[in-house]
Amino acid sequence: MRVGVYNKHWATAGGGEKYAASMAIALRDGNEVTLLGNDAIDTAMLEERLQVDLSGMATVDLGPDPGAASEASADYDLFVNASYGSDEPNRANHGLYVVYFPSGAHPGIQGVDRAAVRILDPIARPHGAVVRWGRGFWARDSGAVFSWTAGRAVIYVEAADGLEVPLHLAFGGHRPEAAGPTVARIAVEGEPVATVLVEPGRRRASVDVPVRGRGPKHPVAVEIRADTFVPAELGMGDDRRQLGVPLTRAAIGPRFGSARSLGQWGIARLAQRVRPNVNLLQSIRFLDSYDRLVSISDYTTLWTKRFWDRDSVLLHPPVTPQPRGAGGKDNMILSVGRFFAPEHGHSKKQLEMVNGFRLLCEGGLTGWEYHLVGGCKPEDEHYLNDVRAAAEGLPVVFHIGASGAELRDLYSRASIFWHASGLGEDPARNPVRYEHFGITTVEAMSAGIVPIVIGMAGQLEVLESGVEGYHFQTLDELVARTREVAGDETLRRRLADAAVARAAQFSPECFADRLGEIVATLG
Secondary structure, X not given: OEEEEEOOOHHHOOHHHHHHHHHHHHHHOOOEEEEEEOXXXXXXXXXXXXXXXXXXXXXXXXXXXXXXHHHHHOOOOEEEEOOOOOOOOOOOOEEEEEEOOOOOOOOOOOOOOHHHHOOOOOOEOHHHOEEEEXXXXXXXXXXXXXXXXXXXXXXXXXXXXXXXXXXXXEEEOOOOOOOOOEEEEEEEOOEEEEEEEEOOOOOEEEEEEXXXXXXXXXXXXXXXXXXXXXXXXXXXXOOOOOEOOEEEEEEEOOOOOOHHHHXXXXXXXXXXXXXXXXXXXXXXXXXXXXXXXXXXXXXXXXXXXXXXXXXXXXXXXXXXXXXXXXXXXXXXXXXXXXXXXXXXXXXXXXXXXXXXXXXXHHOOOOOOEEEEEEOOOHHHHHHHHHHHHHOOOOOEEEEEOOOHHHHHHHHHHOOEEEXXXXXXXXXXXXXXHOOXXXXXXXXXXXXXXXXXXXXXXXXXXXXXXXXXXXEEOOHHHHHHHHHHHHOXXXXXXHHHHHHHHHHHHHOHHHHHHHHHHXXXXXX
């Protein structure tokens, strides 16, 4: 088969990219495998950082345009979408869609009331009109209340044949000052009908666009065009996307509260009923183009069913065994994970763990060091600085952007592994903020490091507390368990041996066998 494996975050070289690369490797035998991305793919960097062999694979830079991966998928027999947050439909004969966690691909689901998340299809409007989201919208950034368009974005409206309905479009003031204002040009079926000035800092700009329906099976295309900017070119991090205008709302009916809307449409009560679900909860119908959804953990499988009402097959990530170290272990606690500021969603809680290490030291623990490994994007540097400040005066060592060789050396020497993603979060409101599986935990276990990790989400699947390590629920419990393990070498050795044996169950060979079984069911 010709197989395309897509990931738009290759440069991050994190757990999702390890998973995607491992799928490509597992499918390489007997097939022609190509790695697809929205930027140039540095295979040498990926091989070193992820400890994988990508030889014999072509790479394709699709460019930044939304929809590029969907178009490219038509060239393959099997398209594997292994990119977190992607909503690209599959056009290959067969397709697999990897679900790391179901909130990323569809803006607005995180934190929405549970009754709302079950509304999976576009929402019916007055007179049976429906808004559907087409191409040209970037997946919403974590915590954002808007979606960026690219240079050209399309919304589809379905309404009864001959019925004229007003499509209300609202844009936020989120364009940076350096990008300047722009004019959003609106066309219906190619005919220009309206323009609206979108300015930085202005709370909202909106326009009502008349759309004449052609029947429920004949959607009318409404196009939004605007000048674009690239954040990275304006000194705003490494975001290379072409961004147009921030669309905050699209709904049938004039502005809520206007005399016309209340008189002609009578939507005062309707607004109360549907408005929480109007904020760009995109349709998940694109998933119908894939043969299977593949979840990385039982935790992800559970939330995929709850959020999307979709079944998925389980394929735990593969973990490359790490060196245990023939010379014995150092008195070292290790944590591995990117430095994400809390406002950006998936914080690894390094600040809390440093505070926990301070409690250990103040409680009498001596001769131990705490090492933190992880990358950090420019927009998260303020959080890294906060962690550094909290660590002042402590034996804490930072390894920012560490190479694969440096990480392997740390694995070989560390004795205890900490992981706290989700600490202090509400699992009912923000399940995405917990670890969906925990590749670094299993890597540490394979190196004979005793894991003391939060007892929530994917970490529950990785180890049994008291057998291969320990779970904790609070910072005080993390400190107590660590003090116990650090002070008992016999206990530490027993837990480490069990951890190595457990980690072997997540081997690349087991992963490849399971993926082969899934692909065999595609026909």
